[in-house]
Amino acid sequence: MGAIFRLVAGMAALSALSGCVATRTAGPDPLAAETIEADLRDHISILASDEFEGRKPGTEGERKTLRYLAEAWQAAGLVSATNDPAHPWFAPVDLDLRAPESSSARFSRRGRYLAYPESRLKLFTAARRALIEDAPVLFVGPLGGSLEQPELTGRVAVLFAENDARAGQREALVANGAAAVLTIFTDNAQFENEALARANGGFRLTGESDGAVVDGIMAMDAAEALFGGERVAALLEQARRADFRPMPLDLKATLEARSTPGTVRTHNLIAKLPGSDPTAGAVMLLAHWDHFGTCGDESSTDRVCNGAVDNASGLAVLTELARRLAKGARMDRDVYFVATTAEEWGLLGARAFTRDPPLPLESIVAAFNIDTIALAPAGGPVAIVGQNLTTLDREVEGVINSAGRKVEQRDYAARFVRRQDGWALLQSDVPTLMISSAFARPDLMQRYTAERYHRANDEIGALELGGAAEDVLLHMALVRHFASKVSHP
Incomplete structure (x- = not known):
């Protein structure tokens, strides 16, 4: 656990291409949607294959993934853009690994301990040991940063997993003093999936910690045993009210979690398509390359979480954008291509990029994140x-309209702002958007989340690439617009 993973020697030089890059004979029109769709499928079939082992940071799957992408990008005509001669192409990101070791939880009401199915509550910590004794339990619903420290300090904050912004909510709760955060999963399959994914441990940027905080997940039957079935239903209803305020649950909790520390060196892949004016700033495209490795049930014959939709599809789009943009006329501005690590553990690769960027962040005129894109059929918004x-909205909508596309599902898309790498860039004032046909289809996104998201069955056979192919063409138009000093002075 303590050994630092490193890419194989000589990989960064890329002096000899191994020939593993997928190639195909292009049709008469390389911009035809059918051709793009086939090229996307070629990439995804490799990146989401069992051979790539679920693309977990610090594994052989990382080495294979980054080698494949770097060779494909170099073959397309991109050049290294780390601006670090010691690490061309691959920017190191050092992570602390915390693997769960043991945990225990006791709940009491007025001195009486309560029984609950203990296997249905899992506790984790980023510290070596975290212990909380007789802490009051507070239901915080969807609230986070708006709560004052006196409301949270020393308390166990409880929320529901149905809150789409819960990752940012958790950070805000901890920052304002919560001693623990417990998330209730109303869907049993989602609870099991989360428990399996987190059983292998979690990552944090080295040197970054929120202290000895307990982070827990709870299945619905455990919540009902502790709080009462009717009370849980009432809490769900209360959390949806616009005037919701935190509600004490008349419980005290003693929670302990231990973890085994380790370190992992992982990498962001950074390249660029040089423009004609290096002083004019840059456009940036990014997609996260990582997934969970093995996360299926131990009794299952298929334990590889392949991540075909999340996010081999985004990597495929990024790679095809590199190939097609490189074949066109040289643009005014540089176009950066970034494949980020450890997105699944808190946007860590994107955050590392903003802390040590290879170019001034203020020089990025527009950035576009690509994630979970292979769901919608062709012809949609x-x-x-x-x-x-x-400040990009007006220009972006103009490009979308010129491409014959429409913008829909504004409210649904807003739920995902904090859950994707673009949020890390936005927090550093980089103008970043994610434009996607998949997120315009809540029905397909919700079905994917319920049935395949972060599971072993997120595989190549279940992909719909019609919308993704059209999104490639749209992103080409967006990049050319913002990389031009004429259309975007």
Whole structure:
């Protein structure tokens, strides 16, 4: 656990291409949607294969993934853009690994301990040991940063997993003093999936910690045993009210979690398509390359979480954008291509990029994140994740309209702003959007989340690439617009 993973020697040089890059004979029109769709499928079939082992940071799956992408990008005409001669192409990101070791939880009401199915509650910590004794339990619903420290300090904050912004909510709760955060999963399959994914441990950027905080997940039957079935239903209803305020649950909790420490060196892949004017700033495209490795049940014959939709599909789009943009006329601005690590553990690769960027962040005129894109059929609208958060909206909608596409599902798309790498860039004032046909289809996204998200069956056979192929063409138009000093002075 303590050994630092490193890419094989000589990989960064890329002096000899191994020939593993997928190639195909292009049709008469390389911009035809059918051709793009086939090229996307070629990439995904490799990146989401069992051979790539679920693309977990610090594994052989990482080495294979980054080698495949770097060779494909170099073959397309991109050049290294780390601006670090010691680490061309691959920017190191050092992570602390915390693997769960043991945990225990006791709940009491007025001195009487309560029984609950203990296997249905899992506790984790980023510290070596975290212990909380007789802490009051507070239901915080969807609230986080708006709560004052006196309301949270020393308390166990309880929320529901149905809150789409819960990752950012957890950070805010901890920052304001919560001693523990417990998340209730109303869907049993989602609880089991989360428990399996987290059983292998979690990552944090080295040197970063929120202290000895307990982070827990709870299945619905455990919540009902502790709080009462009717009370849980009432809490769900109360959390949806616009005037919701935190509600004490008349419980005290003693929680302990231990973890085994380790370190992992992982990498962001950073390349660029040089523009004609290096002083004009840059456009940036990014997609996270990581997934969970093995996360299926131990009794299952298929334990590899392949991550075909999340996010081999985004990597495929990024790679095809590199190939097609490199074949066109040289643009004014540099176009950066970034494949980030450890997105699944808190946008860690994107956050590392903003802390040690290879170019001034203020020089990035527009950035576009690509994630979970292989769901929608052709002919549909797009959604903009991050709408109204940058000054790009008017120009972006103009490009979308010129491409014959429409923008829909603004409210649904807004739920995902904090859950994707673009959020890390937005927090550093980089104007970043995610434009996607998939997020314009809540029905398909919700079905995917319920049936395949972060599971072993997120595989190549279940993909719909019609919308993704059209999104490639749209992103080409967006990049050319923002990389031009004429259309975007």
